[in-house]
Amino acid sequence: MRGAGEEENEARRIQDVIVVGGGPAGLTAGLYLARARMDVALWEKDAPGGAPALTERIENYPGFPEGISGWELVDRMRRQAEGFGLAIESFRPMKEIRRGEGHLVVVGEEVEEAARAVILATGMRPARLGVPGEEEYHGRGVSYCATCDGAFFRDAVVAVVGGGDSAVEEALFLTRFASKVILVHRRDRLRASRILQERILQHPKVEFRWKRVVKEIRGDGKKVQSVVLASTDSGEAEEVPVQGVFLYVGNIPNTEEVRGFLELDEKGFVVTNDALETSEKGVFAAGDVRKGSVWQVAAAVGDGVRAALNAQRYVEELKGIAYR
Ligand code: NAP
Numbered sequence: 001m002r003g004a005g006e007e008e009n010e011a012r013r014i015q016d017v018i019v020v021g022g023g024p025a026g027l028t029a030g031l032y033l034a035r036a037r038m039d040v041a042l043w044e045k046d047a048p049g050g051a052p053a054l055t056e057r058i059e060n061y062p063g064f065p066e067g068i069s070g071w072e073l074v075d076r077m078r079r080q081a082e083g084f085g086l087a088i089e090s091f092r093p094m095k096e097i098r099r100g101e102g103h104l105v106v107v108g109e110e111v112e113e114a115a116r117a118v119i120l121a122t123g124m125r126p127a128r129l130g131v132p133g134e135e136e137y138h139g140r141g142v143s144y145c146a147t148c149d150g151a152f153f154r155d156a157v158v159a160v161v162g163g164g165d166s167a168v169e170e171a172l173f174l175t176r177f178a179s180k181v182i183l184v185h186r187r188d189r190l191r192a193s194r195i196l197q198e199r200i201l202q203h204p205k206v207e208f209r210w211k212r213v214v215k216e217i218r219g220d221g222k223k224v225q226s227v228v229l230a231s232t233d234s235g236e237a238e239e240v241p242v243q244g245v246f247l248y249v250g251n252i253p254n255t256e257e258v259r260g261f262l263e264l265d266e267k268g269f270v271v272t273n274d275a276l277e278t279s280e281k282g283v284f285a286a287g288d289v290r291k292g293s294v295w296q297v298a299a300a301v302g303d304g305v306r307a308a309l310n311a312q313r314y315v316e317e318l319k320g321i322a323y324r
Contacts (some may be wrong), residue, residue, distance in 0.1 A: 015116070017117045020094045023051060023287060027078055028081075029307050031304075032308035041087045091108075091151070095109060098261065117314050118285055121307070123288045124252055131215060135220075140219070140287070146174050158181055159183075159214075162247065163187060164192055181206045192289075215230045223319070224245055225241065226241045256279065276290070276307045284307040286303035
């Protein structure tokens, strides 16, 4: 049994920094803070890795001329940070951040911890299209992750919806398994980077349905059987038989838990200044979750460094330690 004094001591333990989110931004911030010998922990709702862990291959992270698997890249980041002493708390979702007396309180499901500074690096997740059949067939033909589910569609015909880097990259990945990939885009030109466009536009397995939007995803109650597309010009609809529908129609920031606490932009991304400080003193934001992010792994890593150095300075000033 613990005495009241012990409980009070535990309640009063204030860590230097809690990093929330275990993608490239959070892992990099954790690496820098651990090397600075700060009392730091990283909370991650699942296992560390973030969105790049679900990316088959990353070709634009400098230092890897042959490219590297997304999972391996983030696993290396994790091992590097842990090697310098970063404590990673996996499967610990953050539910709320609030202000305590002279510190911040990070609230989880059955845990509550105090910290002088918090770095929010919770990233973003794929947006839903919001059409009939999407929820019903999610996991039964509808997917947001070709890297996770692609192998289930060997010799199948699949549709990929969207014209950005994610849609094109994942459509190219799906050509390894599928007999045909139908790329559905609402305009007549892709948004994706030129190198990806060059690859997909001449791919023999990819068919394009330009200026089309998805109206409905249909199936037999168990799995997807077709997708209903409508022309953006005439509105005319056609039903296209497919066994899978992969949706890449943008992203939503993971900021529901801090809504009302931090200033967010109209899309829900966290507003920061040049020092990556948010509207709340001691709370920094880094990576995809931040307004103005360019949503690249290399940029998230840079954000992680900047947030860590500024959080360290903030904590040391708070503790009365002269900064260098
Ligand atoms: P994105 O760039 O926002 O693209 C979303 C796509 O979905 C756009 O083509 C958009 O059409 C379309 N779309 C949006 N709402 C739609 C709707 N209601 N119905 C039909 N289509 C809709 O998202 P992303 O591809 O996930 O990329 C996000 C960020 O991550 C980007 O900055 C990207 O560069 C980056 N990223 C980079 C890489 C890489 O470097 N290899 C890989 C993945 C992602 P419009 O074009 O008409 O707007």
